[in-house]
Amino acid sequence: MKTILKAALGGAFLFVLAQFAPAQDKPSDPQIAHIAYTAGVIDIEAAKLAISKSKNTEVVEFAQSMVKDHEAVNVQALDLVKKLNVTPEDNPTSQALTKAAEEKRAELGKLEGAAFDKAYIDNEVAYHKQVNDALQTLLIPSAENAELKSLLETGLKLFQGHQQHAEHVAASLK
Amino acid sequence: MTTRALNRRVFLAAGAVVLASGGRSRAHNGTIHVSIENLAFVPANIEAAVGDRIEWTNRDPFDHTATVKGGWDIVIPAGQVATRIVQAGDTVEYYCRFHPNMTGTIKVR
Numbered sequence: 654m655k656t657i658l659k660a661a662l663g664g665a666f667l668f669v670l671a672q673f674a675p676a677q678d679k680p681s682d683p684q685i686a687h688i689a690y691t692a693g694v695i696d697i698e699a700a701k702l703a704i705s706k707s708k709n710t711e712v713v714e715f716a717q718s719m720v721k722d723h724e725a726v727n728v729q730a731l732d733l734v735k736k737l738n739v740t741p742e743d744n745p746t747s748q749a750l751t752k753a754a755e756e757k758r759a760e761l762g763k764l765e766g767a768a769f770d771k772a773y774i775d776n777e778v779a780y781h782k783q784v785n786d787a788l789q790t791l792l793i794p795s796a797e798n799a800e801l802k803s804l805l806e807t808g809l810k811l812f813q814g815h816q817q818h819a820e821h822v823a824a825s826l827k
Numbered sequence: 828m829t830t831r832a833l834n835r836r837v838f839l840a841a842g843a844v845v846l847a848s849g850g851r852s853r854a855h856n857g858t859i860h861v862s863i864e865n866l867a868f869v870p871a872n873i874e875a876a877v878g879d880r881i882e883w884t885n886r887d888p889f890d891h892t893a894t895v896k897g898g899w900d901i902v903i904p905a906g907q908v909a910t911r912i913v914q915a916g917d918t919v920e921y922y923c924r925f926h927p928n929m930t931g932t933i934k935v936r
């Protein structure tokens with residue numbers, strides 16, 4: 654399992670998700686909900702930075718759609734946890750993701766113009782890819798509740814769409 | 828037909844939503860209905876005659892588009908409906924600009 658995760662994941666996700674690798678340590682539904690919600694919040698914050706910094710219409714439009722989509726899916730997630738009476742549980746994975754994202758935002762914050770646009774979009778491609786891999790290999794298979802699993806599956810399709818959208822924007826920046 | 832597709836049809840019927848049947852699409856009074864749900868065009872492949880109206884109903888909480896590369900681009904905001912009157916050159920593949928993994932085709936008869 655560890656090897657599969659290593660092959661599939663890079664960066665922060667590798668280290669933090671490897672903790673869950675043994676089957677008995679798989680994340681619980683409250684932890685999964687927290688991780689998925691956190692992953693959305695991270696992308697919203699990166700997008701807000703891009704909206705404030707970028708002068709490139711395509712990059713700004715991409716960032717605007719990230720804010721709208723991730724906010725919409727997080728509203729669904731909050732509605733679901735409320736309905737299921739589940740309290741999202743903070744956990745080392747969420748914390749590590751947040752920490753890695755803060756570092757990335759600080760790094761992006763120092764860049765301007767075309768250099769910023771490229772770094773932001775490249776990171777969006779990589780980030781969505783990592784989240785998709787985590788959803789496919791760990792979060793969806795671990796989810797016990799059928800409705801949570803179904804929401805994660807919708808999330809996966811959304812994130813896969815975002816990854817392709819980001820790849821299109823990245824190609825147009827070259 | 829998959830169980831999932833069947834369930835979807837049952838669900839839609841229960842919600843008293845009248846839609847074109849899942850696999851094929853039929854123009855009723857010249858209107859072809861395409862539903863957008865769970866990041867997919869349903870049905871994905873439609874046939875139409877010139878002058879028919881294609882009506883996309885977006886049931887997702889996300890904005891989508893029906894976009895033809897190098898051609899037309901229709902934004903379908905979350906929860907809303909958008910239409911196009913079919914033209915002679917509309918045998919096309921289309922996709923969503925925001926989620927390019929969403930694709931569909933139109934074949935003009």
Ligand SMILES: [Cu+2]
Nearest residue numbers: 891923925926
């Ligand atoms: Cu879309």
